[in-house]
Amino acid sequence: MSLTGKLEDLALSDIFQILSVGKKTGALIIKSEKGNALVLFKDGLVVKAESGILKENMARAFLTAGVINETTCSMIEGVKKKLPDKPIAEICLEMGAVTKEHLDKVARKRIESVVYGLLLWEEGDFQFELDTFDVNDKIDFYDYGWEISKGMSPEYLLMEGARVHDEVSHQRVNPDEEQLFDMDEQGEGEEEWGGPAVAERKDISSLRSLTQELRFPNSTSEITLLILRFASDLYQRGVLFMIAPEEMAGLGQFGLDIEMADEKIRETVLEIDRSSFLKGIIESKQPYSGPLEEDEGTRFLIQLFGDKWPGEVALFPIIAEGRVVALLYGDNLPTGEPFAESEGLEIFINQAGLALEKAILQRRILEMGG
Template sequence: MSLEGRLEDLGLADIFQIISLSKRSGVLTIIRKEGTGRLVFNRGMLIYGSSDSVSRLGYTLVKKGLVTTEELEKALRLQKTGGMKLPVGAILEKTGAIAKGVLEEELRNHLVEVVRDFLNWESGSFHFELGDPVANDLTLEEGLNLDFLMMEASRRQDEYERTQAEQQNTLPPAPENEASGAEATVPPGGTSEGGLPSLEDSQGAAANAPEKTTYRKDLALLTSMIEELSGPASGSEITLLVLRFASEVMNRAIIFLVRSDDILGLGQFGLQVRDESADEKIREVQIPLNEPSLFREVIAKKSSYKGGLAQEKWHRYFLDQIGGGWPKEVFLAPLLNGSEVIALLYGDNLPHQTPIPETEGLEAFVRVAGFAFGKAKLERKLQETKQKGPG
């Protein structure tokens, strides 16, 4: 049996779920214009991974100073000449080049990094061929659970994107006197002509000033919430976890199920609806995706949004349905399963008009929840297929 197709039709998360749930062994090859990748599985666990976009593990070990070039080349020679019928990693360990614990930790990090890279591959072809894994490279003996792997890779991708954004915003503005071409004269130990403290005084004050730390509730909650999500969970349980996390950041929130032509209310917290259950009311809210709206835009771009809400037809309909007035600021985040948006989170701070705080932690959780949501959906389909039976 083999599984093949295009990433545009079946994303990496879906492929992983199929391999994990069926506990298959084999090799997954992914090919795109920019390069190729290869993942080896043993009974549904990932034991090896490589990507043209990620440095090979042997090179990383040498670069980190964990093994020498000579030790790596010796291990490769022993394997190639048949002196030791073992994976390269096992040879490195047996020859005393690296400790087993250190090697396994580096292997885990490498596999997570390879999968993180693959998460950005939205196009290309894949081919999964069943078969016993061939242990001829640096492989992880125990293997990595695919649920953990996708969650950790998603978390690292969020960290990477946040770091990139912070680096782009760290260029300091030019000082006013530099921009105007004027030079400030600062006498030693005194003040500048404008009455500002001298450089020496400023440096001394900065050195003695207490360091300020800002408590971020969204980031503080992230680890514990992901741990709750890592266990077996149904779609309804995942929905409740997302809403619970959102309730720590905003006054009210709604999760929509994303369908081919529209979005449909799935769950909520914080809504105040007269003479009717808020849960029942939100399940009646239906917004088409063939007409302009911020909902459609976020789904198309597959990225979060925080800002104002324009006075448009479907925005007015939505806010009329849920009540509370017109918010100054809203938050929307897609729940992604691979490249597919399967649900959408909306939130605001009505009835108050306070700004929505930082949301990086919530966005990271939503990303992981998307994968868990997709896994639960696939498990439900497989269970339904088993119950129907053959014919």
Template sequence: MSLAGRLEDLALADIFQILSIGKKTGTFLVKGTKGTALIVFKNGLIVRAETDDLDGTLADFMLKAGMIRETVFQMAVEVKKKLPTQSLADLLLDLGAISREVLEQATRKRIEHVIYRLLLWEDGDFQFELDDLEIGDKTELQDLGWELSKGLSPEYLLMEGARVQDESAESSFDPTQAFTVEDHGQKEETDAGTGWDDNWGETPAAERKDITALKSLTQELRFPNSTSEITLLVLRLASDIFQRGVLFMAGKNQIIGLGQFGIEVDRADEKIRGIVLSLEMSSFLKKIVTEQMPHKGPLEKDDITLYFMDEIGGPWPAEAAFFPIVAEGKVAAVLYCDNAISRDPIGETEGLEIFISHAGLALEKSLLQRRIHEMEKGRG
């Protein structure tokens, strides 16, 4: 399979979902007015990403972060002049200037930055070559960085990249800035005061994460590029409120795993897409889908919910939440969320419920546009 086209016609989110769901292996190249980029996929996961739209190479980033010494960096640069096909990261590892573990951490951060930057591109011609990992002279990029031993989920990168874009609109975030790899899981607390808390009772704005995030995401939902973008927006907002979640696509008598956040099992995305929950065998789940109403409270134990919890791992949640996404009068998807790891109680979800209602309307609009397009195509 060779996939080629323009970013103007096929959004990056759609391309990533095609390659991720299909567990594709190969090289993805894109060239636009902002530069050139390379992404390497293995079994649907991203193991390498580079672009000349960022200042410097992976090695430059590590130097700025104080992870390597200037003298060793310059030595690697001189060696590369004689071995141009070798990346500076490879040479630094060979020189003993950095450990493999730290290099992997730095590469994960570099890949995140590359994807974040690509999300800003408005144009570009792309091509994906299936099962072709020989980069050779396919790209003008001078340094190809490092290949991860364990790839990153495209869905996660898209979700985090879109979140960074939202944050950058309110701050001076620079995706080219130097980074550290110490504990980037911790986030600084920021002032969430927006004035919205005056309109939503006496609960402080800092506690209403759903309402704060709702402001920025609702605007994006008005003009989605695809149905996959709608589902990613839902997962993004939910991940601000809950520790983990799974989005299911609804069928006639079953719901099928589509995407996730916070699920800590090996190959989480692949495992989630393999989960099929029968509604006929779970009166608890069937009631949620039939009534088309959110459920927040205990997760009833039956054969299906026991199987589901076993698949996603972790302790049995004290509370769980299900949010049906309704389009054209039918449940099109179901969002499951919990805080099972910390055992924290479920907080306010009014903002998320409002957003999910808007997501259903956006899905209806997207389906209608698709039907109109198919009708016009048939007439042509």
């Protein structure tokens, strides 16, 4: 598979979707005036990311996190200076300064920071090298990082990156990569980012920030990502299903704590007749919030999601051209905390249905023209 081009023609979100859905393994190299970046994929999941825009190397990251002291950090950097081809991660392990768990944790933060920064890159060249991680001759970094043991979902990274970007945008007119990194490090619980009153109406805040993006989507996959992004602000877990006349098929998810969650959801197909409860929701075309009725179909889904029955669920049919084309599921496991208000999400889903109608119409016009 050859995937080469410009970010002006193919957005990062689309590139990630292609590699994720295709379960590709290889190295994505991105070069622009803002810097260079490297993102490694294994079976469609992100396992490493490095960029010149990161503020500190891995040794300094361990120092900042309090895992090592200044003396140890200087020793690691000294070895790296003498042996520039030796990865900092290997130096740390050989010195006994950190564990593999420490490396995984720091590497995951670096992956998040790189992807969040890349979301701001609108110009540049990209190239995907299939089935190889050996790209040192194609891109030059001080250090090439650490490959994490359990890959990260590209969909999760895109949703979280967009959320962080939205929060920064509300505070500053022109966010840059450094602001995104600072925001990522602060976490989500800072009182100065809203306080109780704002937290109660996350749906309205998300509605304002995401509606503009929904006006000019690049593809139907971008619309589904926006729906999942919005829902992830209100629910701890969520799954989006595509609805066909007789069955429902998984499209994407967030928050599921199961192995290879994205892959399992995309492989899931459920005959609608197996669940009278879900069939009723689909036929009503109305959102639902309350207990999940138990039947053959819902038992199948909950077993897939992790086998713990939720006390409350939210279901939102997405309508295009007069019929339900998708169904959004949400719950608040594992905490089980009460749902936030969701009027904003309902409004957004109505708008998403209209955007899907527009995308379907445009595709038909193109097919007729071809």
